[in-house]
Amino acid sequence: MQSLILAGGKGTRLRPLTMHTPKPIMPIANQPFLLYQLELLKRAEVHDCILSLSYQPQKIEDKLGDGSFYGMRLSYTVEASPLGTAGAYRNAEELIRESTIVFNGDVLTDIDLNEVIHFHREKNAVATIVLVPVPNPTAYGLVETSQDGRIQRFLEKPKLEEVTCNTINAGIYILEPKVLDYIPAGESYMFEYGVFPALLKNQEPFYAYVYDGYWRDIGTSTSYLQANLDVLAEKVKLLHLPARERGEKFDEAIEIDALSLVDSSCTIKAGAQIINSVISRNCYIGEKARIENSVVRGGARLETGAQVRHSVIGKGCHVGRSATIADGAVLGDKSVITDYSQI
Numbered sequence: 609m610q611s612l613i614l615a616g617g618k619g620t621r622l623r624p625l626t627m628h629t630p631k632p633i634m635p636i637a638n639q640p641f642l643l644y645q646l647e648l649l650k651r652a653e654v655h656d657c658i659l660s661l662s663y664q665p666q667k668i669e670d671k672l673g674d675g676s677f678y679g680m681r682l683s684y685t686v687e688a689s690p691l692g693t694a695g696a697y698r699n700a701e702e703l704i705r706e707s708t709i710v711f712n713g714d715v716l717t718d719i720d721l722n723e724v725i726h727f728h729r730e731k732n733a734v735a736t737i738v739l740v741p742v743p744n745p746t747a748y749g750l751v752e753t754s755q756d757g758r759i760q761r762f763l764e765k766p767k768l769e770e771v772t773c774n775t776i777n778a779g780i781y782i783l784e785p786k787v788l789d790y791i792p793a794g795e796s797y798m799f800e801y802g803v804f805p806a807l808l809k810n811q812e813p814f815y816a817y818v819y820d821g822y823w824r825d826i827g828t829s830t831s832y833l834q835a836n837l838d839v840l841a842e843k844v845k846l847l848h849l850p851a852r853e854r855g856e857k858f859d860e861a862i863e864i865d866a867l868s869l870v871d872s873s874c875t876i877k878a879g880a881q882i883i884n885s886v887i888s889r890n891c892y893i894g895e896k897a898r899i900e901n902s903v904v905r906g907g908a909r910l911e912t913g914a915q916v917r918h919s920v921i922g923k924g925c926h927v928g929r930s931a932t933i934a935d936g937a938v939l940g941d942k943s944v945i946t947d948y949s950q951i
């Protein structure tokens with residue numbers, strides 16, 4: 609079994625955060641996102657992974673290298689212009705020799721891939737898709753199945769009136785190399801609009817494995833923030849979090865609650881409060897600043913009395929004295945917010 613991660617999207621719905629950091633390495637609880645997916649693969653004894661890149665590929669390659677630091681063997685394909693989800697898989701054809709686990713490079717889950725592999729083999733499937741139930745399928749690919757788990761219909765981004773069930777494509781597939789024959793070479797092509805409907809039309813053995821555990825697409829800023837909070841709350845049973853700093857390393861006069869994750873390189877001043885938040889490397893948190901349910905990326909500076917609630921602060925931002933950032937605000941890298949501003 610080999611694997612391929614689709615990691616070439618532009619991350620438009622996660623702008624401005626993805627202007628300088630591609631979505632696949634946006635940190636979740638201070639770890640590049642893709643490490644969570646590599647962890648799932650490793651747990652299923654899948655050590656070979658192709659990363660399919662297009663947007664800011666060098667940044668991803670610089671971060672993950674050959675993967676040996678993480679016990680993985682990584683290889684890379686880079687598209688000059690995006691080839692779409694299926695086009696990206698076809699583009700890696702020369703590296704594909706056997707059954708392949710394909711991941712959308714933005715889904716956070718703790719699924720046991722061994723069970724999916726077992727299911728795929730038992731069904732003798734040409735393709736298996738993992739499905740998850742969600743309250744509103746309109747932002748996803750809707751998938752109807754029959755009782756024996758065969759896929760009946762695949763409808764990408766259905767309109768509300770087209771919704772017939774609550775199961776959607778989780779962005780995790782197992783594909784046999786035969787699926788490559790359904791994808792034209794060298795042009796943009798999608799699994800969701802092209803390949804999956806064609807597999808159905810040709811009555812290929814195309815199956816669904818339903819997972820009812822933790823799953824989230826991190827591709828919008830609301831979802832990205834929530835994914836961080838979910839990891840803090842240990843809703844995702846994956847990477848071990850680095851020991852959380854509960855104040856021992858910092859001044860006694862600051863408060864850091866048991867959920868928060870604060871990098872030890874930060875400077876935190878007396879009276880600061882950090883509640884249910886992630887603070888990355890080299891941040892400066894001024895006196896009596898308060899950060900709650902938020903993510904603060906590396907090198908940010910929050911002056912005395914600044915308040916941040918339910919928001920994401922980009923790299924190297926400067927939040928002035930007594931400024932308030934609240935209710936889902938997202939500051940792009942290097943934003944400067946003047947003293948007493950309210951965002």
Ligand code: GDD
Pocket residue numbers: 614615616617618660661662687689690691692693696711712713714715747748749750764776777778779800825827
């Ligand atoms: N290499 C490469 N090239 N990767 C791509 C390209 C491309 O041209 N286009 C998209 N990707 C990657 C993205 O980086 C992302 O990791 C993944 O493919 C899915 O793209 P999204 O843009 O995030 O799609 P989506 O979230 O709207 O919908 C997809 O995911 C849903 C689950 O989260 C679909 O597969 C839906 O059917 C599915 O329900």
Ligand code: MG
Pocket residue numbers: 712714825826827
């Ligand atoms: Mg997505």
